[in-house]
Amino acid sequence: MTRSLAVVLALLAFALPEAAHAQARSADTLRVPGLRAPVEIVRDRYGVAHIYAANENDLFFAQGYNAARDRLFQFELWRRQATGTVAEILGPRELDRDIGARLHRFRGDLHKELAHYHPRGEAIVGAFVRGVNAYVREARAHPESLPVEFRLLGIQPEEWTPDVVISRHQGLLGNITSELRIGRAVARLGAEKVKDLGSFGPGDPDLRLDPSIDGAALSADILHLYDAFRAPVRFERSDVVASSRGDEAAYRRLAAALPPSETEIAASGEAIGSNNWVLAGSKTASGKPLLANDPHRVQQAPSLRYFVHLVAPGWNVIGGGEPVLPGVSIGHNEHGAWGLTVFDLDGEDLYAYETNPANPNQYRYRGAWEDMRIVRDTIRVKGAAPVVVQLRYTRHGPVEYQDTAAHRAWALRAAWLDIGAAPYLASLRMDQATTWEEFRAACAYSRIPGENMIWADRAGNIGWQAVGVAPVRRSWSGLVPVPGDGRFEWDGYLPIPELPHAANPAAGFVATANQDDLPQGYAHRNAVGWEWADPFRFRRITEVLSPGKGFTVQDMARLQHDVLSIPARTLVPLALRLNAAEPGVAAALDSLRRWDFRMDTASVAAGIYGIWERELMEATTAVVVPPDARSLLRLGTGRMVSLLASPDAHLGASPAAARDSILLRALSRAVAELGQRLGPDSRAWRYGAYHHALLHHPMSPAVSDDVRRRLDVGPAPRGGNANTPNATGNGDNQTAGASLRMVADLADWERSIATNTPGQSGDPASPHYRDLFPLWASGEYFPLAYGRERVAAVAENRTVLRPAGR
Numbered sequence: 001m002t003r004s005l006a007v008v009l010a011l012l013a014f015a016l017p018e019a020a021h022a023q024a025r026s027a028d029t030l031r032v033p034g035l036r037a038p039v040e041i042v043r044d045r046y047g048v049a050h051i052y053a054a055n056e057n058d059l060f061f062a063q064g065y066n067a068a069r070d071r072l073f074q075f076e077l078w079r080r081q082a083t084g085t086v087a088e089i090l091g092p093r094e095l096d097r098d099i100g101a102r103l104h105r106f107r108g109d110l111h112k113e114l115a116h117y118h119p120r121g122e123a124i125v126g127a128f129v130r131g132v133n134a135y136v137r138e139a140r141a142h143p144e145s146l147p148v149e150f151r152l153l154g155i156q157p158e159e160w161t162p163d164v165v166i167s168r169h170q171g172l173l174g175n176i177t178s179e180l181r182i183g184r185a186v187a188r189l190g191a192e193k194v195k196d197l198g199s200f201g202p203g204d205p206d207l208r209l210d211p212s213i214d215g216a217a218l219s220a221d222i223l224h225l226y227d228a229f230r231a232p233v234r235f236e237r238s239d240v241v242a243s244s245r246g247d248e249a250a251y252r253r254l255a256a257a258l259p260p261s262e263t264e265i266a267a268s269g270e271a272i273g274s275n276n277w278v279l280a281g282s283k284t285a286s287g288k289p290l291l292a293n294d295p296h297r298v299q300q301a302p303s304l305r306y307f308v309h310l311v312a313p314g315w316n317v318i319g320g321g322e323p324v325l326p327g328v329s330i331g332h333n334e335h336g337a338w339g340l341t342v343f344d345l346d347g348e349d350l351y352a353y354e355t356n357p358a359n360p361n362q363y364r365y366r367g368a369w370e371d372m373r374i375v376r377d378t379i380r381v382k383g384a385a386p387v388v389v390q391l392r393y394t395r396h397g398p399v400e401y402q403d404t405a406a407h408r409a410w411a412l413r414a415a416w417l418d419i420g421a422a423p424y425l426a427s428l429r430m431d432q433a434t435t436w437e438e439f440r441a442a443c444a445y446s447r448i449p450g451e452n453m454i455w456a457d458r459a460g461n462i463g464w465q466a467v468g469v470a471p472v473r474r475s476w477s478g479l480v481p482v483p484g485d486g487r488f489e490w491d492g493y494l495p496i497p498e499l500p501h502a503a504n505p506a507a508g509f510v511a512t513a514n515q516d517d518l519p520q521g522y523a524h525r526n527a528v529g530w531e532w533a534d535p536f537r538f539r540r541i542t543e544v545l546s547p548g549k550g551f552t553v554q555d556m557a558r559l560q561h562d563v564l565s566i567p568a569r570t571l572v573p574l575a576l577r578l579n580a581a582e583p584g585v586a587a588a589l590d591s592l593r594r595w596d597f598r599m600d601t602a603s604v605a606a607g608i609y610g611i612w613e614r615e616l617m618e619a620t621t622a623v624v625v626p627p628d629a630r631s632l633l634r635l636g637t638g639r640m641v642s643l644l645a646s647p648d649a650h651l652g653a654s655p656a657a658a659r660d661s662i663l664l665r666a667l668s669r670a671v672a673e674l675g676q677r678l679g680p681d682s683r684a685w686r687y688g689a690y691h692h693a694l695l696h697h698p699m700s701p702a703v704s705d706d707v708r709r710r711l712d713v714g715p716a717p718r719g720g721n722a723n724t725p726n727a728t729g730n731g732d733n734q735t736a737g738a739s740l741r742m743v744a745d746l747a748d749w750e751r752s753i754a755t756n757t758p759g760q761s762g763d764p765a766s767p768h769y770r771d772l773f774p775l776w777a778s779g780e781y782f783p784l785a786y787g788r789e790r791v792a793a794v795a796e797n798r799t800v801l802r803p804a805g806r
Contacts, residue, residue, distance in 0.1 A: 003446055016061060027797065032138075033804040034061060041066055041801065044794040046782040047760030050318075056120070057127045059312035060326050062801055064131025067306065067323040071234045071762035072139060073149040074302055075132065077698075078324045082151050082167030084229075084379065088184075089155050090239055091382040092472040098379050100229025103391045103398045104412075106166055107375075108419050113166055116420035116445060118428040119648055125162050125425075125766040128326040133159040138617045147763040148710070149699060152240050153731035165325065169229055170414050171423035172449035174348030175478070176412060178531065182207065183350075183480040187215025197625060199636045200530045202516055205477035210367035212483050213352050214408075222350070222401040222410045232298075234258065235702045254701035254708075258297050259735040273514035273533045274341035275560070275725055275738075277541060278454045278462045280508040285550045286747035289456035292556040293330050293339025296727050296736035301695040301713045302762035302769070306738035307754060309786070310431075317431040317788055320740040320756065327428040332752065332786075335434040336457035337744035341512045344529030345450030345468040345501075346413030351396050351484030352408065360404045363394055366486040372399065389534060396484055411484060415469040415493065421448040436461045443467045444496045450529070456746050464510040466499035466517075470527040471549040479530055494527040509545050511724075515536035534638040536566040536723035553751055556743040560778040561718040567641050568609055571616065572597065574661045576642060584671040585664060587682060588612075599724055601688025601717040610687055610721065612671055614730060615666035616640060623662065624650045637723055688717025693734040693777060695758055711757040713770045716777035726779075742784065750790050753781035 037054040039062040044050065049066050053059035068075050080086045084101030087094040106113065114122040136157045139146055143156065150156060185194045191207035200207075209215055234255065237245045246254075274295040281287040297304050306323035310316070319331015330339050349708045356362035362369040375391040392399035396413040403409070415421060429442035430453075439455045446453070450468030455461070471478075471490040482488040500519055502510060514533035522528070544559055545551075572592050580586040588608050595605035620640045625633050635643075644662065647655035651662075674685045697711035718734050722725035728734040738755075745751040757776035761768035775782060784790045 001020065023035060023709050028799045030799060030801050031656060031804045032065065032134050033678075034134050034738045035801055035803040037803065038041060039614065039801040041799045042795050043797050043799070044785060045656045045796045046772065046794070048307045048309060048785075049760075050791045051311065052313040052375075056312055056314065056631040057123065059310055060124050060127040060313060061131035061134070062127035062475060063308060063326055064298065065135045067308070068135040070134045070768075071302060071306065071323045071765075072135070072157055073147050074762045075160075075324060076150075076155075078167075079158065079160055079164050081169050081229075081233065086233060087379060088380045089153060089382055090233075090235070093236075094233075095379065095381060095387060095494070096225060096228040097231065097233075099389050099391075100225035100227075101169060102366065102377050102379070102389070102412075103225055104168070104229055104417070106163070106168065106417060106422075108417075110162065113419050113422070113669060114162060117422070117425040121425075121428065122162075124326055124428060125165050126531075128340060129160045129162055129165060136160070148707070148765065152699065152703065152707070153243055154241060164448075164551070166425065168208065168422060168448070171416065172342060173230075173416050174414065175346050175529065176226065176348040176350055176414075177349050177532065179479060179481060180218065180350070182633050183209060183213075183215070184218045184668055185629050186297055186480055186628050187218055188632070191445060194496045194633065196273065197633055197639070199532075199534075199639050200479070202518060203525055203530075205479055205530050207477065207480055209480055210483050212354075212485070213481060217352075217403070217406065217408060218481065220401060220403065225399065226400055226412065232259070233698055234494060235699045237702045240702050241701070244703050244707050245710065246702060250705075254696075258696050258698070258701065259300055265506065273537070273727065275511075275513045275537060275541060275546060275727070276339040276341045276452065276454050277509060277511035278339075278456045278464075279545065279551055280462050280504065281460050281746075283508045283545070283549050283551055284747075285552050286745070288458070288745070288747035289337075289460060289462050290553065290556055290746065291332075291337045291339055291456045291462075291744045292553060292560060292742070293329065293454075294560050295340065296737045298736050299693065299695055299734055299739060299757070301697045301738045301758050302473070302710065303720070303759075305756055306760060307784075309755055309791075314432065318784060319742065320754070321424060321427065323762075325427075327425070327431050329424045329427045330740065331431075332744045332749065333431060333433070334458075336436075336439060336455055337752075338430055338433075338439065338453060338455050339742065340451040340453050342514050343450040343452045343466045343512075343517075343759050344514070344532050345470050345527075346448075346478045346529040347421075347441070347448070347469050347471060347687070349396075349413045349471075349478055349488070349490075350400075350481040350532070351411045351413055351488070352481055353400070353411065353484045355404070355409050357407050360402065360407075360409075361392065363409055364485055365395065367381060370395065389573075392486060397696065407587070410481070412512035413490070415471055415663055418446045418447075418469070420445065421469060423448050435459070436463045439463070440501070446496070446571055452517070454510055456744070458746055460746075461504055463503040464502040464512070465497075467496050468499070468705075470494040470496075470499065470524070472527045473525070474526065477530060498524060499528075500630075507546070510539045511538060511545060513541060521709050534723060537725050537727060539566055540564055541726055542744055545778075551747065553743050553745050553753060555752065557779075557781060559725060560738070560741055560743070561719075562725040565597050565609070565721065565724055567613065567637055567723055568595075568597040568599075570641050570645050571613070571663075572609070574659070575667060578660055578664055580667075582668055582671075584675070585668050588667055588671050591682070599687060599691075599720050601691070601719045603687050604682060604685050606687035607678075607685040607691075608667075608670060608682075608720075609675065610691060611670040612667050613637075613721075615669045615673075616644070616662065619662045619666045619669075620644065623652070623658065653722070687719065690722075690732050691728070691734075692716060693718045693720055693728070695773070697764075710764045713773050714777070716773070718777070735744050741776075741781070743781075744784075749786040750783070752784040754784045755781050
């Protein structure tokens with residue numbers, strides 16, 4: 001039994017602590033204007049807040065208040081990104097971000113927007129915002145208590161509005177950057193070549209560019225404003241007070257090591273994905289369902305994820321989501337549990353226009369000139385005069401780029417600019433579902449992002465419903481830019497219940513891992529995306545779940561941390577057939593011959609394979625992708641494996657010989673790199689010696705060493721890679737993967753377990769800023785206490801919020 005699994009078992013079987021710990025170690029009473037009745041917040045030893053309120057208004061007020069108290073700087077960054085006010089504190093370099101944020105803001109009816117997420121959505125979001133603002137005012141009144149980031153920047157937090165909650169800036173929105181990249185590749189190589197080298201399906205998408213689109217024009221920086229508003233905020237030395245700045249050399253080195261944006265990660269060939277599965281009682285030891293979920297997003301300090309427990313009349317829900325949103329996105333209530341992974345939907349299109357040479361604010365639509373709508377705005381900029389901007393819109397959406405000399409314009413049509421597309425907010429309806437039918441009805445309101453929602457309830461039902469806003473395209477794939485002249489219009493949205501779904505399947509389980517999971521012959525193919533994750537995580541999950549019965553929570557935890565590489569099971573035997581002339585390569589092959597294909601941190605063979613797979617990708621790409629397209633087309637792991645397993649003319653006139661040469665040359669380069677990095681003794685080439693997790697705070701490159709040590713978390717060695725269920729990426733540092741993990745036991749909620757990283761708090765001075773990182777890094781869990789008795793058993797402190805004057 002591994003150490004991590006032993007700890008999992010210990011946590012699952014933990015007895016109620018001794019009497020000294022049965023009550024919270026400390027208690028506070030705070031007077032908070034805006035409450036209607038007292039609210040009790042019990043924080044457990046893992047940093048999870050259990051909030052007990054007498055009414056719905058106070059519940060969400062307290063959620064906003066407490067989340068802001070835990071994550072105040074994260075809240076302030078979110079607010080500034082959402083409102084386009086980053087340049088106010090960071091100066092002119094952030095002007096394009098702010099222009100992009102204002103260009104892409106939701107400009108519809110806010111009342112209808114908020115009502116979409118819940119019948120009382122406007123009241124719930126309003127209460128949450130009032131709670132946030134109550135804490136913001138409290139923090140501003142006591143600036144000495146502000147987290148260190150505010151002091152480093154010399155700023156204070158500002159108040160929120162409901163518009164901030166429904167911002168789309170950090171959502172998983174669509175494929176527009178991929179669409180432009182594919183369009184550029186088609187312009188260079190032709191549609192058939194791009195299709196041949198890419199991974200699209202199922203079916204045969206049309207990648208041809210319309211004759212009216214000039215492929216050369218696609219080389220322009222068309223999506224600059226879009227990319228700017230979606231990018232993470234980066235801090236420079238000059239932003240920080242002089243006494244805490246780092247040196248210039250360290251800044252340059254560390255800034256390059258910050259996690260890429262999720263768009264950049266996806267462009268590199270690694271999916272921002274997730275795993276989830278749900279088992280019927282027929283496959284579990286208890287006879288009741290088990291549900292597991294580990295959503296994969298960018299790893300950072302503080303985490304994007306945050307656990308909370310919300311209890312009031314009509315509400316008793318626990319789980320995780322984003323701290324800046326009311327409700328719970330992944331979790332359980334008294335009746336059922338649910339989870340999510342990304343399902344490929346394409347809610348974005350890039351439209352190209354001819355503009356009027358006599359008036360660049362007009363574009364041709366159905367044979368006539370049509371006026372752009374122009375919105376004027378003023379952006380305040382630190383150290384400079386305010387900037388007045390003109391934001392232009394066509395009937396399809398925001399104008400991303402305009403070339404007045406060539407009389408061209410480009411605009412984004414985005415389903416997420418319509419009502420009801422704020423990411424995850426429709427979870428408010430799911431939080432109160434009591435049956436599969438109610439849950440599926442709640443799913444009908446979940447438009448962004450596209451997700452595989454899974455469900456299990458105490459009655460024994462399990463189910464899967466794909467959700468998301470799905471534009472119906474009758475005549476094109478959505479994979480390349482199209483003219484905006486009226487020939488390429490959406491035919492509405494597909495009703496969410498008509499997306500793929502299943503209830504109580506005969507197999508006894510449902511599993512998703514962002515793979516192509518369209519049913520054969522699916523009737524609405526044109527409303528669903530074409531770009532899916534490689535199937536390796538899904539294949540490993542199903543090969544464990546399919547034959548088994550009697551599964552327990554411990555088994556689910558073990559599978560979430562599974563590091564067996566299915567690509568390695570194909571690639572390694574191909575190399576073992578070959579004779580290596582180089583002694584180092586022969587020794588590496590000998591290590592691989594004894595390997596069990598598990599990417600364990602202590603494994604030398606895994607260390608060799610990890611670098612070898614990277615070199616194989618580079619070598620295969622160099623052979624099959626033309627040089628002028630390598631910045632646009634990168635082979636997925638699945639495509640690489642298929643080319644090497646079944647070599648054909650892609651590899652040249654002698655495919656098998658070329659394949660064998662690629663295998664050995666890549667292994668030779670891997671051995672050389674390992675020797676250079678880790679020394680000549682191959683016993684030191686353990687996977688964990690270079691594959692690790694170091695969670696960077698966005699400010700860490702800009703600050704001095706002593707401050708940086710307070711902000712960053714780690715490193716710790718990590719097993720797995722991008723294609724194992726324990727998804728940790730293919731680079732040296734884990735920049736994306738599971739932060740939140742949950743296993744829900746429908747037989748007994750108190751046997752449910754969870755992880756988060758690095759901690760529940762975003763304040764580096766808090767003991768809960770990094771306390772969960774060792775558990776997460778070692779594959780351990782904490783108990784997700786639910787009942788009052790169990791919550792009391794793990795309580796750390798208790799706070800009572802009382803209305804002001806009472």
